[in-house]
Amino acid sequence: MPSNNDYYGNQDRDHRDRGRGRDRNQSSDNRQGGSDRSRSRSVGHRSDPYDGGRGRGSSLPQRGRDYDRRMMDTHRQGQLRRHSGGSPYGPQGNDPPSGSSQGHHHNHRRDVDFNHGRRSQRDREPYEERRNFRREPPRGGRYNGGRGGGRGSWGGRGQGPDLSGIQACTTNILKAEVTEGFHFYEYSIHAEDSSGEIVDSPRRRRFLFNVGFWENLLKDLPKKQKDDFRKVVFFNGSTFYSGRPIPGLEDSSFPKTLDLGDRGEGDIMQVIRVRKLLAPAEVQVTRPEQNQNKVIFDRRIADGTKSFPDYKATLQFCQQHDKTPAYVPSDGTPATLEEFSAFVNSALKSALGEKLSRWGRDLIDPNKVTKHGSVGVSVYEAYRCEFGVLKKSDDEETTKIVSKEIKVLEEQRIATDPKVVLSESSVLNGKARGVLALTIDLGAKVIRDKSVLDELVGNRDPHSWNPSDKEKEQAKKNWIGQTVITKHDKRCYMVEGLDFDNSAESLAIENLGINHAEYFQQRKGRRLVFPKFKPMVRVLGRRDEVIHLPAELVCGNELDTDIKRKLPMIANFPPDVRNEAIKMVRGFLVPGGTGKQGILPGLGIQITGDRFTSRATVLPLPMVVAAGVRIPEDKKNMWAPTLNKCNYRFNPSEPNTLKVVLVHYEELTERSAKKVYFQIRQTVNKLNAFYRLSDEPYLFPAGQGSLHSKAVEECFRQGASSLPKENVFVIDFCRPGGSTDPAYSTIKYMLTRHGYISQFVNFSNCAHDNPGNEKVAKRSRDIINGVGRQILSKAGARLWWVQIPQGLPTPSVFVGVDVFHAPKEYDPELKKRVRKRSCAAIIVQVFRRDGSNRPTVELYSETVARKAGIEYDLESSLNGAVKTALKELNVNPMSCVVWRDGIGDSAFESEASKEIEGVEKALSEISLNESTKTPMAYVVCQKQIKTKLFAAGVNGEPDGKYAAPPGTLVQGIQGLQHDTFYINGRAPPRSTPRPVRYVVIRQDEELQGVSLPELTWNMCHDYPNWTGPIKVPSVCMMAHKLAELAGNMSDSGASMDNKGLKNRVHFL
Template sequence: MASELLTGSRAPDRRPLFNSMSGHGQRYSHYGGGGGGGGYRGGDGDRGHGGGGRDYHGGRGHDRRDSYGRGGGGRGGGGRDFRGGRGGRGGGRGHRGEEPEEPDLQDIKKVKTNKILGKLPSSFRFYYYTAAAMKNEKEQVDSRYRRRALFNKAIFDNLLADKSPKEKQRIRKSMFFEGSFFFSTVQVEGLEGHKLPLKLVTTDRGETFTVLKEQKFKCPKSMDKPKQPQALGANVLQFEHQCSNCGMKFSDTRSLLQHCQAQSHMPVYTNPDDPTLLEPDDKFFLQYCNVALARALQDKLTKWGTEFIDPTQYTEPTDWRGNSLGITIYRAYSCDFGLDRSKLRAPGQVSATHLTLTVDLRSKIMRSTSLLDEIYGNNVGRHLSDHEKDKLKRQWEGQVVIYKLEKKCYSIVALRFDLSPKTFPVKGLKSEQGDRDMLHSEYFEIRKNTSLQYPDVYPMVEVQGRRKESIYFPAELVCGNELSSSVREQLPQIASYLPKERNEAVDKMLQYLGDGQGGQLLSAYGITLQQEKDESDPANPKFKAKVIVAKAVVMSVPELVANGVRVPDFKLKGDTWGTLKRSTYRVDPNEMNIFNVVVVHHGHLSENAVMDVYGKVRDNVNSLNSCFQFQQRPADLVKFEGGHGELQNHCNAVQDYFGRSKLQNVFVLDLIKPASKYDPAYPVIKRVLGEHGYLSQCISFKTFDHERPPRNKEGRGRMILQGVARQVLQKCGARLWWVRLPPELPLPCVMVGVDVFHSPREYDAKAGRRVAKPSCAAIVVQVVRPGYEQSQKVEVYSEVFQREAGEEFGLQQHLCNTVRNALSLLDVSPLSCIVWRDGIADSSFGDDAMDEITGIRLGLNNGDLGGGDTTQSSMDVKPPAKSAIKADPVGKPQNETAIAERPKGKVPLAYIVCQKRIAIKLLTTDGQYAAPSGTLVDGIQGLTHDTFYIQGRAPKKYSTAKPTRFITVERDPALDSLNISKLTWEMCYDYPNWTGPVKVPGVTMEAHKLAMIAGVMSDSGTNLAHRRFTNRKWYL
């Protein structure tokens, strides 16, 4: 719905959110120039205070009651407070100073990333122990918390019982328990391989904990091996500056030997020929690295979800009046180890593989006001009536709240107004005296070191914990997770980070984890982050993180043509929509398709307002002289009543009318005025009309009141309705502009976009918990023929499919049927097929992606994969058997032979995966700016498939652009001459709702939009009339 309610307004500026006052001019003085005249206040004639630029010694300006206050002078201008005489000329009426322009970055050759290079010593080792926590001989312990308790009891209370507390703490830091197994950086004394399996503990309840097997690993096979120590003489070897017993690292040999002598420990000696050492596969190796990373970060920072925050680094933003927005924003670090290559390794070719740590900045937001504040306001503890309690229960039960002490989210089951922390005991815990149950107020003071401010105030908040058990929190320790709409609108401005801040975060992480003070824990795990000298300040030499710097090229904007009129370069002129207004189709009147427009409108809208909006939309649509036109007057008006029952009234009016209407060639214009920005009737109306194959367009009078437009905002209303007209034509199937494609692409070409929408969980009152809704998969097939430059209509076909909640894959048959239906309905025999698939992780390339590729080949070739019987039905063709090789920590070659020998289809195909949710950032080499939009980087490769990155766009004032990663999973030899990265970039301009580039090719963005619209429908769009929507982009 968002794309239908075009606002056309510019994003608000960031700076007024922070303590600047209306009437004193915007605070742009840092950039020079006058502070600008003040705001106008009617009544007394006070028109502001003006003022010169702070850094240019301008005057304050005079508060005059009868005229506009002039800004003070420029450099060396008027005095600070010119009571009598006039100061020098300077600031003017409200004009802000010029901001420094960003340098021209179109010719950059290299980009700096946020990937820190890691290093492994030649002695790198880690140990892997499998374990079993059993209730009895046949049943395992389900609770992760209980398994960890048994692990601690078995290892530290039994196996290592004779160790000192300090020694136990050291060993505890070197072990990572993961439920059914645990890692260790050193061999655990007593768990040598020949002693296993070993049962370590048996509880009174019959529970047991057994260590089953030990495995010792070194660097994975894919990584370049570190240099091995060389013999210095007979029986003499070099050794690492690391203790083999406790894992500590040392800066010199003397410190190491002193430690070993004092603790009776031994240094690490390297024996590369140890037959017990195994080579882990890449996935298992990275699992160890990231587990060790999380443990090292928890020593310095606080974990919040998957990120880490410094509780001392936060901001509390305010609005332009200086009032708090009611939120606290924490700076969160997202860190993850990965393996990268400088270029793809080919047979017989050697390429360096690096361990890299990707460091990114994110924001964690918590409401400043607790649930107790939300309930009582400024009068905490006042008496609440039964009516107020019932209203609060309806409002909050089922909502997600954040437990502020642990930064975890829970769903509220109930507000218990009969309980308070001072009267409600904790189940199963006794007080320190042991004579009674421990109260919740005592529990938080003793166990959590938190004194409650209102221990005797109701209610207690009941939430659902593990295994559906109830947990109770004081209301002052939880806060709501949902933010107000006004705050959400400002999040891009107040919760984003500029390139310079992200670059500084990389070096900040080096301070936390580097091989210096405070970074020894990660080094003890065998991982070191590389550093290099920072030569930017010779007077103050220091070290900074050594990151990947890759070659880059800024791709040019593709040629866009709107009906013979070339769209100008949006980077220079920004007038793309203006070009569309000047273009015209000049279609033969006999070839026009004139729609019967049915206007559905809210009952609070007058008939004059309805007809006025219809007339403006009609004129805008008809002015382009396309083959799709609106009648002079609407075919019919359908009115529904607002207020109470508006949702049902709206739906009933649409269903009743179209249940009896015999109109053909219908377009529905829906004029709504909901109570909030989102209309709950929207997905219902879309579903009802979609099942009958009717095109529709929504215009919200809540977003902009076209009946009573705000003063001086009439231009915005015109802009919105012009956008509505363009979207109407695009839904009908008109092509407003096209992108010139590379001549190497064989035409006709079938372009396929695939995406799956996963609906957010919703609270189910009957189940008493948040439940997942079904997912929705969308497939969009677009055909491009020779001579597409002269075509004025699109050729497109789309389908959606309901999936199990969270199910991403298993689309082979759906892809086969959709592609086959599209080729039949559009009557095309393609010479090539390009597929852009959104949302697949690297771990799915081996099996799930290949299944989808097989399904597409079946659809392209009518059930034949090539060389077989073309009469065989695709329903009878079985997909290739999935590899029997499962996740194994020991590195084994994957079964790539079967994939290589799989028969190719008749139509050459390329299958590209789009990954948008990635943490990598592409910056200029000085880290001050983001790389420009369209920057191509192909020097950072994965381990198995050709990979490239294309930089996206973002508001430069307060955010950093994020690239999209594209992985070519499959590419037939017939398409080797095609520049896939260039084609992908050009197709990013082919999304009808935006003339600039989007993050993914237009056909994939359309699949994303379709999946979102159908995903919120009650049946996930199962009953939509897909065939009637052939050559229609109804979902825009």
């Protein structure tokens, strides 16, 4: 059974919604995000180090994030090129199209990352290193399904009905409520080690709690009573919660020192106080006024986990079994939303844990697994469930059924206690502002079938395998530093070495008196097939202790390139599968008709079963103009073919000619290199845009790996006298030996430090110099067309212009902010995982009303190196970047809109307010009129959410059968504090997309007439690296791209020439 150890081995952080950590040379233009990094929490005896895992998650995307169906917006490479004009991003693109982290953060995720933990270069530039699976939106001249037919071979919406006119969406959010008697207890704990220092490790604190609380404090309780407590007691780091008071922990006993015995090893844990907490005021049920003769109860049993669907059944059961109902408490303090959320979500995990198995933060059904022998992986359905509090709709009515039920029961009340008053929560709950809501999402967990043993021996017999010294060294080189996952309990570890001197049968476990083969058979129920096989895999456990694992029980956590490419075909959850998952999880949590043991009902948490439905609007394509021609409606999801035919009719002077320095791999002859360059030059120059490429390039051959970067360095050092001084553009024809080019970040670092822009073209997967056949030749032409457009975009040429809402005062400054957090990597010298510094990126772009007449962009970018894992505290950085941008771009803005990626709900009032203040100061300092403030709006973009949107009200079809189409806007699902809206930026036809949640933290009075959803949607079409809508506004995506690019550099972008790169979109 999967353990409760976090499979991802991530760190707790607010930017979890960001999902960063991608494969170094690949990511996708549509990845918005990031990965969810959580802290591994495993408890065990110190003498048994195998009970605690550490390390990263495996699953679909990468160490830091699992594969989410919503990201399956990718078509097969062949289908990506079906349409005339080809895809703007060929499968072997060369500065990889970017994205979401999170993802991520993201991901994020943002959105999907398939190499667990290392950044994906695919997300850097749409054509650079386009070697692996691609996650971009569907390509081609029309949307393949959804809006009005299209190809149906991809499933999902396929050739379904036209969804562009839907007016409502149902969601994967269920309504819930807490009963009048709901309350819980919060116990605060203090832990310190033998030297008097605070114990910070969550794993160690949990271990001490288990020993002191379960094994000592409650050791004398009857087994049944102790088992009941296990269902309602939840450890939460510095506190633990309980649904009932704990015997021995009364108010008078504090501080109470728990008995740890010898297992505490000198550490101390104390329970220092207890608080009785009620539901928060935002969701608390209003009760009738009590008097001395009447008490109030709800539909559950006190001191138990049994609940009933109505009051009559509750009274009957109590009368028959000598029980008492749960009475509404007359004392207690309303909990904060954070405390309430922590408790109900802990209870939710415990409740689902009775039916499902844990895998990291997710839950799986071990029986629901699909094996794909052709690619060597197994796919599990992963359930991600979470309680939250939403704002009640203005038109929400309290149920009349309960009101009627109460009236009937009052008339037919069992005369056991005339003082009892039936609860009337459903009638009186209308004064509460919030409603409890349960989100049920479905993802995938993917694990390889081949173990480390299988990888080592290949087709040979494991019993007789006897590797040579050379094979041993190669095996160590391949595996040390990699993350592996145990096949039996899904825990992840970092490989520290391979022990070729021992087998599971020969290596004893210290302090246990048994060998490893006996341990796994006795403790884990796994009898080894090859107990004598060498080597044992040495991995880092908790506190970086070395433990040994049999090679047959672990497999590599990182998926092969071919597997990643096929994931959208083998791991896909269309709407009907998600709907079934919602029904299944709901069935686990809703009590039966005659009463049912259940953790949630027993705690006073009821699932009503109704799914939230909200009004929805499908936003139209904004006015997108290229070369004076408006993009037609039928090209709204991909207008690359239209751009290929554009003529910008700009007659550039000599200064607008880009002097090209062409670096090519040594095997590519000078003649062949020029041949491909001339094709790119023709693609660029025929558009007659603001920039042109020079007739002849400056040629420099280069090797691979470190020789590649050295050649570029020599090129600009020794050849400086012969190279041009201005308008230099570097094109790099590379052919990396593997799927990624290790020199990429180094070369980017060298070039951006001196203000040079560059474009990589990968020859590994497409021989542009000698295509060989028409199929490859067409593929090469598609890629080169995209390379040409990207060169112009990087240089700063504006290839299309998007209209902004009329009410927005111009010139307007749009600001995008994102932070990249590098994943931990194994340091062979320190023999532990270490993390690089984080990197924040700030994009400032100017938009004018007459923008369609401007041939270039007005943009300033800046990066900020930060301590590892720090997401916030950007007030001064934002102030400095915006101030510098306004001076460099010579603009006095009439309005300002900030889109901030990666702020969690808990930081809205603190960190967001500080950042707003920083931007505000910069605007006021540059303003020509000191008495007039520049109006601004500040919007948080949350990509790594669990919400899904399904079309509702489709004629002749059940609600939820189809995913919501691209551009779907939902404003009916609101948080308690701030205006919120959701937009489906993309909608892949094969799966259910995840929308982005936008939270409006501030919108000044002068901008109240501006529709922020419309502005946000319009700017999702302005990203120069993708000829179609993306998930977030362009400045937000550009900040994500720049943060990732700089974050992978050795100095996290600190030496980047920001002013020299003004008006250049060099980071695509």
